[in-house]
Amino acid sequence: MTLLETNTSRRSFLRGAGAAGLGLVIGFRFEPHGVAGRAAAQNADVFEPNAFIRITPDNIVTIFCKHIEFGQGPFTGFATIIADELDASRDQIQVEHAPADASKYANLFFKIQGTGGSTAMANSWDQLRQAGAEARARLVQAAAEEWGVPSTEITIDGGVLKHASGKQASFGALCQKAAITELKSAATPKTPDQWTYIGKTFPKVDTKPKTNGEAVFTIDVKLPDMLTCVIARPPRFGATPKSFDATAALEVNGVAEVFAVPHGIAVLAKGYWQARKGADALQVEWDESAAETRGSAGIMAHYKELAAKTGQIARNDGDAESALENGATVIEATYSFPYLAHAPLEPNDCVIHRDGDGVELLLGSQLQTIDQMTVAAVLGLKPEQVAIKTMLAGGSFGRRATPASDMAAEAALVLKAAKHQGPIKVIWSREDDIKGGFYRPLFVHKLRGAVDGEGNIVSWDQVIVGQSFVFGSPFEQTLVKHGIDELMVEGASNMEYTIPNLRVSVHREEVGVPTLWWRSVGHTHTAYAVETFLDELAAAAGADELELRRKLLANSPRHLGVLNLVVEKAGWGSPVADGRARGIAVHKSFNTFVAQIAEISKGEDGLPKLEKVWCAVDCGQPINPDVIVAQIQGGVGYGLSGVLYGAIDLEDGRVVQSNFDEYRALRIDEMPEIEVHIVPSTEKPTGIGEPGVPPIGPAVANAWAKLTGQRVKELPFTRGVGNA
Amino acid sequence: MPVSLTVNGKTHSLDLDDDTPLLWAIRDEIGLTGTKFGCGIAQCGACTVFIDGSATRSCVTPIAAVEGAEIVTIEGVSGKPAEAVQAAWNALDVPQCGYCQSGQIMSAVALLSENGKPTDDDIDQAMNGNLCRCATYVRIRAAIHDAAKRMEG
């Protein structure tokens, strides 16, 4: 499969998850199951040339998106490409989530159905263009046969097929004939000069229902006879219920039943509030014998001790150690990064109900195949007996892609244990979410660097200490290379700066706190450490931070491309207003290159106040430029939340924070003006959901160092500024 | 004792405990799900509705406190500021995941009903209680300015 071969590094993200770790997935045949919408496929009036497109006599083109839509824009991306290939009109396009069926809807990089690693458009690009081209060719051929004219004389404009004779027809009018047409020769996708939407304007397809309350998320699902479930969850990770007294809970109006599941006590009630009240009224005794009881401060201190020694080698160019010994100037810095919750605004949730001889789940499923398999294992079903209707999700940022399928698995456990036979909707409170783990792991980095007498960076030694969520997961075989979890070191071990003596090593610690990928994964900490330490080394070398980057990236044209573009657009080097300073950072993640310049002042609260951010991005051929802009804007905002305010702490194993009052998130008055510039490119499209995040932290930190002389090495800023 | 609530002009008699938050009465009982749950403690604004015209966090408003009040949700919001806000939101493609947007729109409509020409500072102040984890704030700000222009026209 050429798509797989032509995509590098990050594309291996989950490649082997299908090929190896989840080899069992491939063995199963996934039959579409219980999804009412697919029934129309049997209808002879319907033109369904492939798994992604259905054209009906009402002239509607329905597109099936194999990736979950949670704001990052795949619905619109799929629509943009297919509408372009079809020359459809914007108004006749509608997009739905595809059912869970890995035989048709696998992520071509993962080989299972799932979304992550900013791969939605990258893996689908060729597939969708081909799908659209075939559909178009069959419509054209149907018209040619109907009108008795050569197909080469037929054009399509705004969803209408036309011939010079004056004959014309809509897609809807031709779909019956197109359905029985066989192509005489292979269809080929358009060439870039023929594009009408790709790289241009195609408004988002999901805006309207998201502005009038009509969009349906998992939490909004209503099924007859459905009960809502709230689970009383353990106070420490790894604790399990020992005993419980449900007397008071059962007295709450609307509570139907209370029972234990392996990880907590489930309360089923008429609605969320009743279930919540019931759960709060429970008396539960927990078995904490296997629970994690350490605090985050202790974990951090331990990591700092480990960071003094070289870990497992992830990269070793030249001889970093002796170059450090011989350096004219040597500097060192220790960085610390806390646990971070994703806190998507829609709390975790899942709906499950019995359906024929299997079950159907309605949820914001990000790894459909894994959710299917996990639920099947819990309920003793075959994976194809587990249907998933993927719902819109109110954000994820990684949280919905748990290798253990936590939301789907617990819904299945609840269904299995309940007396109630009807549908069940499990809803987490915000407190359940903030205290519930699956955090960006806590990390410590220790860096040492040396500059020689001529101001050259001659040595870089980086020791990274943290936790892996890949070992022991289905992703281990893919993401662990030579004993090292790539996700712990990505962004550092593969940095492109040309430094003759460069060593990156890692210590992996076992901690009983569940952790997970958080929008941009390893890059959330590596980009910060690398890009701020580089500024510090530039200062030590008496070099300009931009010129130093240009020099060290001389062989990395796409890095240089975004760097030079952002410099030009921001007018870097021209005077900055009094009381303000600018910082710069450049970083590649998910095969996308982003450079950012942050201009800041000092806010009344003593923290950086973001005045303006300039961004340049190279994500290959832009598919939908406005979605790119939106994702970079959002990435900057999400990154700022984490860097400025985000921290989850544990005391004796108990999570301190509980809701947005304590786990602070960026608000509108803290959001800067943001300019986004896209580098024109004809390379294949790469990721866009995550790459906007990594550079913003270091860009702000570098500006802050210039403004105040203070280099913030303990995140978030709310701590680092006070403690620096 | 059933509690009677008037939502979007329709009166519903609900058999719920007095302390039930309006949010859950609207979502689970009345079945209007455009109003969202994000935090339950008046920190995120996803649950914003109008109570007698003022933007209120329904997650911390017990139903007993709003008997007889005029309650308006995203499904029922109407009038010039609402039309302008929704048109601007669509023109600028503000939403990403969309989950916060009902609340954002309700707060924006409340702002524009009071102040037809808000400055950036006015917007920051009025919208500060509405979290957007997707950080669509740049477009929210721009769309409120755009809506203000539409209201003039």
Ligand code: FES
């Ligand atoms: S749910 Fe009411 S303010 Fe968050």
Ligand code: FES
């Ligand atoms: S659009 Fe996702 S939370 Fe605002």
